[in-house]
Amino acid sequence: MKITDMPLEDRPREKLLQRGAQALTNVELLAIFLRTGTRGKTALDLAQDLLREFGDLRSLLGADQVQFCQAKGLGDAKYVQLQACVEMSRRYLRECLERGDVLSSPEDTRNFLMSELSGRAYEVFACLFLDNKHRVIKFEELFYGTIDGASVYPREVVRRALQHNAAALILAHNHPSGIAEPSQADIAITRRLKEAMSLIDVRVLDHLVIGDGYSVSLAERGLV
Template sequence: MKTIRDWPEGERPREKLLQRGPQALSDAELLAIFLRTGIPGKTAVDLARELLARFGSLRALLQADAKTFTACKGLGSAKYVQLQAALEMARRHLYESLQRGEALTSPQVTRAFLLRQLRDQPYEVFAALFLDTRHRLIAYEPLFRGTIDGASVHPREVARRALELNAAAVIFAHNHPSGDPSPSGADRQITARLVQALGLFDIRVLDHVVVGDGETFSFAEHGWL
């Protein structure tokens, strides 16, 4: 059986990435580079294609828990640990972009960060980006967990934390595990309460972003703030 080394150089995933960049690779080719080796009778690309077919998508594979992931032939605890480390590095890379103060002039990067943090949570998480007077990031913090309504999100606690951090502005975000980012009536009500509570301390609410399955809804962009 031919190995990847027997392929034309322009078709080998590693060489292709070096020559054309990672965006030129398919999901299977990117996964093959991560896997590094195949199993008897299958190249790393063959194994990657089989795994993608089994899980249904790259995202589903990346979301798999340790038990499901390591049950697949060709994968194990070492690969699972490596994958989780790579995913966490990606999250921290986005966070550092925000920390440098560049991202808040770019709604796209901010939304990408919030998507990465909240999209795959199995339950609702209410979080905040606390900003200074120049709208640079002070901290990103998940604040509440569970159904977002008046009983679970406490404006007093949010105001207390904003004052502790000496924040001048806040961007709120929470996810909808259903995948639909459309705000509910409760979302609008709690946002209004937060705006009112923080306004007492001259802390501006710049936006409330609802994260769905790959899509977001911005209160600010729809004129709801």
């Protein structure tokens, strides 16, 4: 069935306008992005085929150019458009945190850190530096590693905290395996950093471990 033959309220664009983007499925959102289908397939059919081929939306959005363009119905133009959308979303989340407001939403923090760190092929250790009112001063990626881990140097974190005149910070790193379960090494470095930060009166509020589509808070587990 052509999309134009569907009831008005079931068409993705009209549904979005009437009920908001959150009411749409991943297939419907992707169909709006694709705009057109291929011979014998509507944009909805193509979107469903692509999500089935890649497994989920995260894998589709994270595909490199070669993987993406090998899929039937896609090409360089669509790849460029999609990457622009992903980057705009990432920058939107960054601006939501860095506009100077008090950091009051743990969910916004998680979403931002996940957008920055998930899907990396190597481990990245980062810090979100905050002032004494928990307003964001700066987000920085500090250490990089292999798929097995990153070397984290507390004195460098101390140096950056002093340079930013931070009063508190949130630690974060990703697990390239996609499994966000904290390791004993994660717990140990959190304790070392907390001790180092206490010497300069900087509070460690949390340490988030980022996996595929979710994160684990060490603070929520009583490990900070």
